[in-house]
Amino acid sequence: MKIRMLTFRLLTCCILLTLCTTTNSASIPKRPEQLKFKPLNYTPPDPLKHRFTLKSGPTVYLVQDNTIPIVQITIFVKAGEYLEPTNLTGLAELTSTLLVEGGTSKHSADEIDEMVDFLGAILTCSCGSLYSTVSLNILSQHLTNALELLREILATPAFQEDRLKIVKQRVIQEMAQRNDNSSSIESREAMFLAYGTNSWVSRLPTRQTIEAITQDDLIKFHQHWYWPSNFVVAVSGDFQSNQILAMLEVMFSSWPFRGEQPPLPPTNFTFAPPAIYMVHKQVNQARVRIIMPNSIKWGDPEHFAAIIMNHIFGGGGLTSRLFNRVRSDEGLAYSVYSYLALVDPLFPRPFEISLQTKSRTTARALALVFEEIEEIRKRSVSNEELQRAKEYLIGRLSDAFSTPHAIASTFAQDELSGRFQLNSNYWKDYISNIQRVTASDVLNVAKRVLDTNHALILIVGDKPEIFRGHPDYNVHITNFVSGRVVDLPLRDPFTLLPIPETK
Amino acid sequence: MVERHNAPRIAAGWVAKVGSANERPGITGIAHLFEHMMFKGTRSIGSKNPKRDLQIITEQEAIREQMRQEERKIREMLRRGEIPDMINPENMTPRWRELNAKFQKLVEEQRKLLVKNEFSKIYSEAGATQLNAFTTEDMTVYFVSLPANKLELWMWMESERILHPVFREFYSEREVVMEERRLRVEATPLGRHYEQFGAMFWNSVPYKWPVIGWPSDLLSISKADADEFFATYYTPQNITLVLVGDFNPREVERLTRKYFERIPRGKIDPPDVVTIEMPSVAEKRMYAQAECNPQIEILWHTVPFAHKDSYALSILATLLSGPSGRLHRKLVLKDQLATSIWVNQASQRWAGAFNIGAEIRDGIPPEKVEEAIYEILESIKREGVQEYELQKAKNKLLATQYRKLEDNFQIMLTLLIHEGQGNWREVNERFQKLQVVTSDDVQRVAQTYFKRENRLVGIFTRKNPDN
Numbered sequence: 001m002k003i004r005m006l007t008f009r010l011l012t013c014c015i016l017l018t019l020c021t022t023t024n025s026a027s028i029p030k031r032p033e034q035l036k037f038k039p040l041n042y043t044p045p046d047p048l049k050h051r052f053t054l055k056s057g058p059t060v061y062l063v064q065d066n067t068i069p070i071v072q073i074t075i076f077v078k079a080g081e082y083l084e085p086t087n088l089t090g091l092a093e094l095t096s097t098l099l100v101e102g103g104t105s106k107h108s109a110d111e112i113d114e115m116v117d118f119l120g121a122i123l124t125c126s127c128g129s130l131y132s133t134v135s136l137n138i139l140s141q142h143l144t145n146a147l148e149l150l151r152e153i154l155a156t157p158a159f160q161e162d163r164l165k166i167v168k169q170r171v172i173q174e175m176a177q178r179n180d181n182s183s184s185i186e187s188r189e190a191m192f193l194a195y196g197t198n199s200w201v202s203r204l205p206t207r208q209t210i211e212a213i214t215q216d217d218l219i220k221f222h223q224h225w226y227w228p229s230n231f232v233v234a235v236s237g238d239f240q241s242n243q244i245l246a247m248l249e250v251m252f253s254s255w256p257f258r259g260e261q262p263p264l265p266p267t268n269f270t271f272a273p274p275a276i277y278m279v280h281k282q283v284n285q286a287r288v289r290i291i292m293p294n295s296i297k298w299g300d301p302e303h304f305a306a307i308i309m310n311h312i313f314g315g316g317g318l319t320s321r322l323f324n325r326v327r328s329d330e331g332l333a334y335s336v337y338s339y340l341a342l343v344d345p346l347f348p349r350p351f352e353i354s355l356q357t358k359s360r361t362t363a364r365a366l367a368l369v370f371e372e373i374e375e376i377r378k379r380s381v382s383n384e385e386l387q388r389a390k391e392y393l394i395g396r397l398s399d400a401f402s403t404p405h406a407i408a409s410t411f412a413q414d415e416l417s418g419r420f421q422l423n424s425n426y427w428k429d430y431i432s433n434i435q436r437v438t439a440s441d442v443l444n445v446a447k448r449v450l451d452t453n454h455a456l457i458l459i460v461g462d463k464p465e466i467f468r469g470h471p472d473y474n475v476h477i478t479n480f481v482s483g484r485v486v487d488l489p490l491r492d493p494f495t496l497l498p499i500p501e502t503k
Numbered sequence: 504m505v506e507r508h509n510a511p512r513i514a515a516g517w518v519a520k521v522g523s524a525n526e527r528p529g530i531t532g533i534a535h536l537f538e539h540m541m542f543k544g545t546r547s548i549g550s551k552n553p554k555r556d557l558q559i560i561t562e563q564e565a566i567r568e569q570m571r572q573e574e575r576k577i578r579e580m581l582r583r584g585e586i587p588d589m590i591n592p593e594n595m596t597p598r599w600r601e602l603n604a605k606f607q608k609l610v611e612e613q614r615k616l617l618v619k620n621e622f623s624k625i626y627s628e629a630g631a632t633q634l635n636a637f638t639t640e641d642m643t644v645y646f647v648s649l650p651a652n653k654l655e656l657w658m659w660m661e662s663e664r665i666l667h668p669v670f671r672e673f674y675s676e677r678e679v680v681m682e683e684r685r686l687r688v689e690a691t692p693l694g695r696h697y698e699q700f701g702a703m704f705w706n707s708v709p710y711k712w713p714v715i716g717w718p719s720d721l722l723s724i725s726k727a728d729a730d731e732f733f734a735t736y737y738t739p740q741n742i743t744l745v746l747v748g749d750f751n752p753r754e755v756e757r758l759t760r761k762y763f764e765r766i767p768r769g770k771i772d773p774p775d776v777v778t779i780e781m782p783s784v785a786e787k788r789m790y791a792q793a794e795c796n797p798q799i800e801i802l803w804h805t806v807p808f809a810h811k812d813s814y815a816l817s818i819l820a821t822l823l824s825g826p827s828g829r830l831h832r833k834l835v836l837k838d839q840l841a842t843s844i845w846v847n848q849a850s851q852r853w854a855g856a857f858n859i860g861a862e863i864r865d866g867i868p869p870e871k872v873e874e875a876i877y878e879i880l881e882s883i884k885r886e887g888v889q890e891y892e893l894q895k896a897k898n899k900l901l902a903t904q905y906r907k908l909e910d911n912f913q914i915m916l917t918l919l920i921h922e923g924q925g926n927w928r929e930v931n932e933r934f935q936k937l938q939v940v941t942s943d944d945v946q947r948v949a950q951t952y953f954k955r956e957n958r959l960v961g962i963f964t965r966k967n968p969d970n
Contacts, residue, residue, distance in 0.1 A: 027761070028659070028761065028762065028765070029659075030547060031547060032548075032625055032656055032659050032660060035655050035656055035659060037652045037653060037655070037656070038652045039652070040511055040650050040651060040652040042511060042650070065509060067507070067509065068905055068908050068909055069905060070902075070905050070906060070909060101826075110827075110832075110836075113825075113826040113827040114827045116826070116827075117825045117826060117827040117828070117895055117899065118827075118894075118895045118898060119898065119902075120898040120899045120900075120901060120902030120903070121902070122902075137906065138902075139901075139902055139905065166835070166836065166839065169839075169842070169864070170842045170843070173796060173842055173862075173864070173865055174796075176796055176865075176965070177795065177796055179794075180692040180794040180795055181691060181692055181794075182690060283689075283690040284685055284689055284690055285682070285685035285686060285689065285690040316627065317623070317627070317634075318542065318620055318623035318627070318634060319620050319623050319624045319627045323620070324619040324620060327679055328619060328620055328672060328675065328676075328679075329614060329619075329675065330675060330678075331674075331675035331676065331677070331678025331679045331681075331682070332678070332682070333679070333682050334679055334680075334682040334683035334686050335686065356682065356685070356686050356690075357682060358590075358681075358682065358685060360591070360592075387628070388624060388627060388628040391627075391628040391629070391630060392627045392628055392630060394630065395628075395629060395630010395631070395632075395650050396630055396631075396632045397630075398510055398511050398512055398630070398650055399512060399630075399632040399633070399648055401510070402509075402510040402512050402648075402910065402911070403509075403510075403909060403910040404509075405909070470592060471592050471593070472592065
């Protein structure tokens with residue numbers, strides 16, 4: 001790879017509007033409803049116009065935009081954590097990290113660091129439970145070099161032993177922090193309660209599983225899954241579409257090995273019985289999460305009703321019912337929201353409500369949340385609320401697709417998860433599907449999603465203070481769900497085994 | 504204005520050049536609390552009965568004034584050690600609790616008249632996203648992303664909230680900010696440590712207190728304080744609007760004149776921050792045991808925004824950082840003393856700091872990492888840097904600059920932040936100034952600023968949980 005010195009000019013020019021002081025406000029209406037707006041008929045981009053299939057295997061989404069001389073290339077790989085053996089938990093992540101940090105057959109890791117830095121590029125990787133990514137963001141004049149480098153990294157990584165050792169040490173040292181922040185404890189235990197401690201969604205590496213991973217394991221994992229048939233590629237920015245397709249075809253052709261098709265992930269999860277699960281930690285704010293075993297997965301007939309219900313109830317940021325009650329009315333929390341992840345066509349993800357409040361108002365905040373749950377399960381939402389939610393969800397569509405990168409990566413993820421294959425008109429029909437939802441649809445879906453009979457509560461915080469409650473409010477922590485309190489012990493950060501209590 | 508027609512959206516925002524540096528002891532946190540209050544509505548937005556609403560606010564203030572008198576006594580009790588804190592309800596006097604009960608009655612009455620979060624709702628149903636704001640030491644920034652046809656709505660809403668704000672639910676919002684403080688600072692492993700680290704660093708400039716404020720101050724800020732703060736700093740001569748996206752600039756100009764020219768110019772300009780940072784006379788050190796992995800933070804006093812040395816310092820920070828930078832190469836890869844390294848030159852409006860930090864590898868004495876950092880800096884002071892390293896840093900800064908132009912929202916934020924720190928024009932000028940930095944410049948700034956008496960060193964080690 002050649003390295004050249006760069007010189008550039010900055011292209012933008014900005015004009016600042018200065019304010020003067022004269023008055024001209026006669027025609028300003030008293031209320032914003034009186035303003036008239038030109039209609040804006042927005043149609044989301046069509047995935048089929050951006051989608052290409054390469055002879056070498058990958059599906060590619062291209063979104064060309066030549067205004068800024070930058071190209072962003074992301075390779076999504078069906079090589080997520082669910083594919084690793086449990087005794088080597090952490091293998092998928094280490095493989096992904098070492099692709100980027102471990103050198104290739106042609107260039108040492110140091111040389112690659114140097115090249116990437118000198119070109120002003122950003123080379124990153126990520127690894128999730130379902131897939132991993134390798135991304136390169138680079139000035140478009142280096143596009144040819146960039147594709148060569150990506151090919152090298154993906155096809156012929158070296159997984160250098162010296163770098164593997166450094167990364168393993170770093171990963172183990174990071175584990176030491178697992179109990180430092182109450183939010184880390186909360187996320188970990190929430191996953192364990194919602195999916196069981198041993199599912200591919202929730203399980204975590206331990207010192208033992210990381211130490212057991214060898215260079216050979218990385219090579220095997222790589223050769224199983226990192227081949228073009230398992231790639232979905234998103235390219236956005238400054239290029240010519242016809243040229244880049246030819247370049248990508250070359251990049252992925254004659255791969256040095258043939259891998260496997262990954263199996264579907266298992267979907268048999270264990271949801272914990274209803275109770276108040278409590279982890280004691282001496283901090284002055286309790287972290288509270290209510291989790292319910294929702295049955296709605298992506299593509300369910302009630303999919304759009306559920307989106308609207310969640311928006312009105314707690315998902316709608318500064319306007320939701322939870323926000324109004326818990327934050328604005330009573331100042332009990334800075335952040336309070338509900339979360340409904342309708343992303344997987346294969347299995348539903350639990351419905352969650354999160355808030356953080358000072359220890360002694362925990363029960364009060366829970367009382368307000370449960371009142372709101374009752375309310376949305378009992379009474380239809382008003383037409384005005386329904387209309388506002390629809391206007392928002394439709395209006396924000398143009399924001400979700402506002403950058404070339406956002407378009408390419410949204411479509412690539414639809415392809416990876418199988419959503420595109422199930423319904424390629426999802427975005428095209430989004431607006432009409434939202435429009436169709438009625439108040440009684442919202443009521444029905446609220447009854448289905450907000451399953452209080454099976455709800456559990458996880459609290460991380462100062463147990464005695466949380467139990468003490470607040471003299472202004474006549475409510476106790478045991479008034480909720482079954483009232484049964486289960487103390488969860490802290491876990492050893494390196495083994496994740498419960499730490500025995502010391503008296 | 505930056506016109507861009509790639510999507511039918513507009514990123515719109517404004518900056519008030521006021522932040523926590525404009526506060527004083529006693530009202531720390533007011534700039535940020537104020538940011539929260541700006542979402543509470545206006546005379547015509549947020550209440551079904553604006554007249555009664557204003558009356559209630561006046562009645563609430565009368566009770567609050569009595570509560571403040573009582574709080575003065577309670578504070579005295581706290582100073583004498585008669586109560587442990589002013590947070591737990593049991594520590595407040597019966598008189599205070601009685602007043603509070605009366606106050607809560609008025610809150611309930613007001614709640615019946617409220618149209619909850621109507622300001623945000625109007626934006627939301629217009630398809631606006633990313634509605635939010637932030638406060639720093641130097642500035643308060645309000646922003647939103649809108650469908651392109653809703654330009655006039657933004658003009659209406661923003662001019663309205665600058666012209667006719669009503670600070671409803673002031674006291675419950677104070678509680679929200681206290682929860683925000685717990686969330687970000689008090690209930691995190693290092694929040695309080697970093698707060699005191701900052702308080703230790705600055706000698707005289709008003710960056711010594713946290714943006715979110717000290718809890719004692721937050722709980723005593725009154726609505727009258729907020730009114731005064733607003734009148735002083737939220738005047739047109741202290742505010743800049745930025746729009747980026749799909750619009751016609753003439754239309755923007757016409758609407759801006761129509762909506763914003765009705766706001767009268769402030770009678771006096773906001774006061775300058777006159778305090779200049781005093782040069783340090785001795786190295787400062789903090790040793791902390793906390794729930795964290797071992798780490799080191801070093802801060803050196805440097806220069807404020809657009810200072811002539813800020814460019815060479817940015818180049819120096821860039822060439823020291825990154826996977827191929829001198830520090831990572833030596834400390835993480837070669838000698839394996841650290842697991843990660845961070846470097847930053849932060850020039851703020853009134854003063855600046857250069858930061859190098861590292862997470863220390865388990866079992867390595869922190870001072871060894873500290874020494875290794877100084878050795879690298881000393882070699883730059885002696886020998887300067889290579890042309891190749893210099894060019895690499897310039898390339899990285901250039902690419903970073905382009906990345907900030909990728910979407911409307913980023914461009915808007917970049918302009919607002921530059922304007923808040925001093926001048927939006929720096930967006931265009933900074934790049935040229937970075938390109939002409941030489942190896943000699945880098946060597947000279949290293950010699951000037953990396954002096955022992957100019958630094959604060961923090962060493963954090965893991966607190967033994969059994970202690």
